[in-house]
Amino acid sequence: MAFPQTPIELLAEMQIGGVWTDITADLYARAPLTIERGRPDEAARVDPARVSFQLNNRGNAYSPRTPSSPNYGLIGRNTPVRFSLPATEAYMNLPAAAAAASTPDVAALDITGDIDVRADLRPDVWASNVTNSYWEVMAKYATASNQRSWGLLVRDTGVIQFRWSADGTNVLLTESTVAVPFRGRQRGAIRATLDVNNGSGGWTVTFYTAATMAGTWTQLGATVTGVGVTSIFNSTAPLQVGDISSIGFAHVGRRFYAAEVRNGIGGSPVANPTFTALSPGTTAWSDSAGRSWTLTGQAAISQREYRAYAEVSAWPPRWDVSGRDVYVPAEAAGIMRRLGQGAKPLASTLRRRIPRAGAPVAYWPMEEGRLATQAYSPVTGVAPLTTVGFDYAADSSLLGSDPLPRLTAVASMSGVVPTYTSTGSWTVACVFYWPTAPASDTVLIEFRTTGSATRIRLTGQSGGILFEGFTAGGATLFSAGIVTAGTDFYATWNRLEISANTSGGNVDFSVTWDNVSGSGWGDTTTVAATAGNVTSISTVFGALAEGVSIGHLAVFPGSIDGVYDGADDGYLGEGASARITRLCSEEGVSVAAERADTALGPQTSDTLLALLGKAEAADLGVLSEDREGLGLHYRARTSYYNQPVALTLDYATAGHVAPPLEPVDDDQRLRNDRTVVRDGGSSARAVDTTSPLSTQAPPAGVGVYDDSRTLSLGSDSQPADIAGWLLHLGTWDEARYPTVHVDLAAAPSLIPAILALDIGDRIQIINPPAWLPPGPIDLIVEGYTETIGHPNSWDVVLNCSPAGPWTVAVTDDSVNAHADTTGSQLASGVNTSATSLSVATTSGPIWTTAASEMPFDIRVGGEVMTVTAISGASSPQTFTVTRSVNGIVKSHLSSADVRLAHPAFVSY
Incomplete structure (x- = not known):
């Protein structure tokens, strides 16, 4: 896109009656499209996106309450809208759903020896917590009839996996030894080569990355080798780029720009779909290698960059005095607005998980208020559990539940289980806390079935537990005393499962219990019997059950696997x-x-x-x-560390930095005394007592700026590290640049980078004016306001914060691996031409003299110098330097402070 000759090709679409409809012609040029995303100048939280625009409503198209409107009943509150601009090149778009480009099996694809596979793509996430721990990139791989050849995937940790089979059935898996270097939504190319015979009696897989398919390729981690010569199975599976239909791992939103399969390492391509060469809307084509491709599922060739996805929250009709100018100044908002409107608290993790994961035929959470006399069931058609002697809401110690009842000496419960289709198995489960083993036999639970064991009972004993089943005539069908039950059954929260599973003419009756910490025990008794169905809960606990806490009682029409797991402790420790x-x-x-x-x-x-x-x-x-769909996007803290520059602005080039550029040197983000409290746990404090922004009184410091945060953390070991990192962020000594204005009409060369720029990305301003500190000015984009007018105005105002604090230590890195001095100064003054410094260490160890650690930069009185050599085994030492690295050169007095220009900070 070029300015000002070419008008902005803005596309506005509205979902009318569920169909995306072009409404661009109805946008009023007098009111430019304005998009606000992210958070303003270092605010604590991101606000819902705001999108404002005006629509021509002379034909009543945007009057949702007017019956004569052509869109009556088709639009209304929270109708989705989206706005896009042309992308710099086409791509294959795959939403987070089953979608791919596919070409059928042909002889050219039947590679059995060395292979080289490559893909150029931009996923929503490279590393994330995805289903099955993998997402697919491309493969010739079908599990049906054992037609596996090979596959290229990415793990949830961000490492690349290459898998292949020599016989179509058994699979060899290899993974890169390190993760890809890309952040979320960063375009990158990945590559894997398989040498089936490395000449040493084995095979070798090598992984690579590049910025695009054009290269240059850099090896990712170490090569991976295996014993024995191998081969690739000649399968009939199609070659698919995207989701592999027979694998069914996670669906991750992706853009593909190109893919290649080469016969031999660096050999000729046998398939090379280049999606950037296709026209939007293409569904079938042939690549230059002769392969015929078709799109499947929701795959589409697109060339749009979406600037906002939102929901219209207001349709205010407006008109002028004459009534001829009828319009709607529409307001749309991001999904956070709707999610935050009148939202009620989510139920406890157990209450949410059990109905979703287990499909119980009966379920009573027992999370009732203190005045309750019965336990409600959220399962349709299940009557409340009748209870006597339940002290409701008395125990709040189970992390995965709202408060549960404690039993009194006269406690009992009864409930009817609706009739359901018999499966030959069932499970009765609950959670319980029994403080101490009873002095004599005391019932914990008893229920009835239509099977051979019409009555089943679990009894607590002083030396263990007793698991019994009785026939309709009262005879004992089975009885199992479990003497191993001790501290793992009593004095801890447990999830209890009693189950029956038919095996031929026998039934396995089992009792298992697991602490919420994970340990547990169980026992199985097998007898000739029928399982039947559970019909009712009928339990009289007994006086010695007083003080027992119980809840989340459920009946399932089969076996359950992990339904309660994790949810019982509120997913404590979850990432x-x-x-x-x-x-x-x-x-x-x-x-x-x-x-x-x-x-x-x-x-x-x-x-x-x-x-x-x-x-x-x-x-x-x-x-x-997310600006590319009605959803959310999470950018992890670690993605901010040492990230590459996504946009470089040159202050000396027109339009790159439009006025005003106004630094602010204030105390808005200053915090030099920070306390972090683990919610429900311990705390830690970090205080700066030495730096220029320390808690000391001026001029040695700035006085006390303290705060405290209570965070949801998994262990008491975390607050100390977090407090230290927050202190680092709060004492970063640099001016702020709250906003940076970019005029794209004046600087169209920046359009590709601006289109790719998003919240959390790093930008730099080079060649700042002489009255500002020497550059570059290094910033993080916290949010932005984008104004797109017609026909050729496009402004972006970026909300920014300093990027410097996010540069962290990296082992063996040439810049970010040096720890700073705790105290050094010039032993004697120097003039502007001196290239030798005498440096005295006032605190801590002396500076390294190892040549392998050179060169590195130091800062003296604002001047950055490059140290090329250091000599001397004691203080003072002699530094050989190159002067004026940052364009500043001046004389320095004795005792001038000497510090690393780029000290390494240990990240949280």
Whole structure:
């Protein structure tokens, strides 16, 4: 796209009656499209996106309450809209659903020897907590009839996997030894080569990455070798790029730009779909290698960059005095607005998981209020559980539940299980806490079935537990005393499962229990019997059961596997992005979450946005709205570390930095005394007492700026590290640049980079004016306001914060591996031409003299110098330097402070 000769090709679409409809012609030029995303100048949270535009309503098309409107009943509150501009090149778009480009098996694809496969793509996430721990890139691989050849995949950790089979059945798996270097939604090319006979009696797989398919290719990690010469099975499977229909791993949103399969390492391509060469809307084509391709599922060739996806929250009709100018100044908002409107707290993790994962025929959570006399069932058609002697809401110690009842000495419960189709197996499950073993036999649960064991009972004993089944006549069908039950059954929260499973003419009657910490025990008794169905709960506990806590009683029409697992302790220790992904999946909200392994505390009963916010706060990442769909995007804290520059602005070039560029040197983000409290646990404090921004009184410091954060954390070991990192962020000594204005009409060369730029990306301003500190100015994009007018105006105002604090230590890195001095200064003054410095160490160890550690940069009085050599085994030492690296050169007095220009900071 070029300015000003070519008008902006803005495309506005509205989902009318469920169909995306072009409404661009109805946009009023007098009111430019305005999009606000992200958060303003270092705000704590991202606000819902705001999109404003005006629509011509002279034909009543946008009057949803007017019956004469052609769109009556087709649009209304929260109608989706989206706005896009042309992308710099075409791509194959795959939503997070089953979709691919496919070509049938032909002789040219039947590679049995060395192979070289490559893909150029931009996924929503490279590393994330995805289903089955993998997502697919491309493969010639079908599990049906054992037609496996090979496959290229990416793991949830971001490493590349190449798999192949020599016989179509058995699979060899290899993975790169390190993860790809790309952040979420960064375009990158990946490659894997297989040498089936490396000349040493084995095979070798090598992985590579590049910026695009054009290269240059850089080896990723170490080569992977195996013993024995191998081969690739000649299968009949089609070659697919995208989701592999027979594998069925995670669906991750992706853009593909190109793919290649080569016969031999570096050999001739036998398939090379180049999606950038296709016209939007193409569904079938042939590549230059002669392969015929078709799109499957929701795959589409597109050439649009979406600037906003939103929902119209208001349709205010407006008109002028004459009534001829009828219009709608529409307001649309991102999905966060709707998610935050009147949202009720989500139920406990057990209450949410059991009905979803187990499909019980009866379920009573028992999370009632203190005045309750019965336990409600959320399962349709199940009557409440009748209870006597239940002290409801008395025990709040189970992390995965709202408060549960404790039993009194006269406690009993009874409930009817509706009739259901017999499967030959069933499970009765609950959670319980029994403080101490009873002095004599005391019933924990008893229920009835239509099987041979019409009455089944579990009894607590002083030395263990007793598991029994009785016939209709009262005879004992089975009896199993389990004397191993001790501290793992008593004095801890357990999930209990009693089950029956038919095997021929026998039934396996089992009792198992697992602590919420994971340990447990069980026993199985096999007898000639029928399982029948569970018909009712009928339990009289006994006086010695007083003090027992119980809840989440459920009956399942078969075996269960892990229904209670994780949910019983509120998913304590779950990673931040895993929780965000799970919660959004449970609530039907689309999300792309970069992998964030910060261990979280238990999930409490709160609103969806509040729970997502707790995960975001603990990880120190950013949760925002996706501009490419109605959903959310999570950017992990770790993706901010040492990220490449996504946009370079040259202050000396017109339009790159439109006025005003106004630095602010204030105390808005200053915090030099930070406390982090683990919610429900311990705390830690980090205080700066030495730097220029320390808690010391001026001029040695700035005085006390303290704060405290309570975070949902998985263990008491976490607050100290987080407090230290927050202190680092809060004492970063640099001016802020709250906004940076880019005029794309004046600088069209920036359009490709601006189209790719998103919240959390790093930008730099080079060649700043002489009255500012020497550049580059290094910033993080926190959000932006984008104004697109007609026919050729396009402004972007970026909300920014300093990027410097996010440069962290990297082992063996030439720049970011040096620890700073704790105290050094010039032993004598120097003039502007001196290239030798005498440096005295005032605190800590002396500077290294190892040539392998050179060169590195130091900062003296604002001047950056490159140290090329250091001599001297004691203080003072002699530094050989190159002066004026940052364009500043001046004389320096004795005792001038000497520091690393780029000190390494250890990340959280």
